[in-house]
């Protein structure tokens with residue numbers, strides 16, 4: 620539904636060049652909720668603004684629902700009109716809602732319908748239907764100042780849906796909201812995704828947002844996508860930074876001569892008594908250093924950090940056994956392993972979640 624190829628954006632300001640996007644290839648499938656994560660300055664906002672061409676990319680292509688928007692943007696005097704029409708199929712929700720304070724809630728939702736040229740009666744009917752959909756049918760006549768943050772964002776979402784978009788772009792839609800309101804707005808986005816088959820591309824700096832609603836996620840750093848995939852794929856990828864952030868397990872080894880392994884259980888493997896079988900089969904003592912169960916993207920997932928006695932070479936076979944069971948295995952401390960320097964993962968990667976708000 621959304622594809623970018625080699626998308627590049629270079630800002631020029633005061634004689635300096637800043638490469639905000641450095642060859643981004645993004646693939647968002649129809650009907651999925653796709654989260655882009657990254658620290659402040661990674662290029663997330665630039666990416667989302669380039670997807671609907673609010674920002675003109677320096678190079679590369681953007682294709683949304685089969686239309687190459689980057690080609691529309693560059694073709695003569697009529698191109699602007701074509702691009703505007705294509706954009707009506709792309710809704711956008713903003714962190715600070717961007718509602719007009721002088722207009723009522725209903726008039727805010729009607730605004731894009733006026734631009735589309737609908738009659739007064741059609742506009743009113745559509746706006747009231749949309750307000751009903753987001754649970755605000757009784758607030759049509761009030762002004763935004765009389766609404767809570769969560770209600771304002773619901774109006775923002777209703778307005779974004781006015782052009783019957785197939786794609787919704789969300790730029791930190793919940794980062795100005797408290798946790799409870801965040802949950803209800805995320806639930807609304809999830810419901811709209813399911814009911815309307817809406818494809819949602821959202822940017823966020825909060826892992827909890829990804830956990831709650833995303834089918835797929837990508838991590839950005841320095842204008843590039845460094846990891847991407849469905850959430851289950853990421854969780855099953857050894858060394859995935861996103862998986863570690865999504866689902867951290869702690870626990871320190873009890874000595875330098877121990878092998879420490881992180882195991883990810885999902886799907887059927889979550890219910891198998893793997894650890895007791897491992898201990899029995901190889902007659903080894905296994906210490907559990909940390910463990911957690913959680914629901915990620917609607918699926919039950921478990922993670923466990925275990926310690927095996929002895930250096931890596933003594934544990935090659937048990938680790939092979941764990942891999943054969945279809946578990947996600949990441950060796951985080953492996954004394955004696957070839958190239959063992961740097962395999963000590965006890966220093967967890969720094970959190971993504973610092974200073975992401977704007």
Ligand SMILES: Nc1ncnc2c1ncn2[C@@H]1O[C@H](COP(=O)(O)OP(=O)(O)OP(=O)(O)O)[C@@H](O)[C@H]1O
Pocket residue numbers: 630631632637638639657658659660661662663664665666824975976977
């Ligand atoms: N209009 C602009 N002019 C010049 N530089 C810009 C402009 N917009 C963004 N940048 C720069 O591009 C880089 C990426 O910024 P962007 O806002 O896309 O990051 P971000 O990941 O969304 O960060 P945040 O989470 O803080 O919003 C940063 O170095 C930023 O300073």
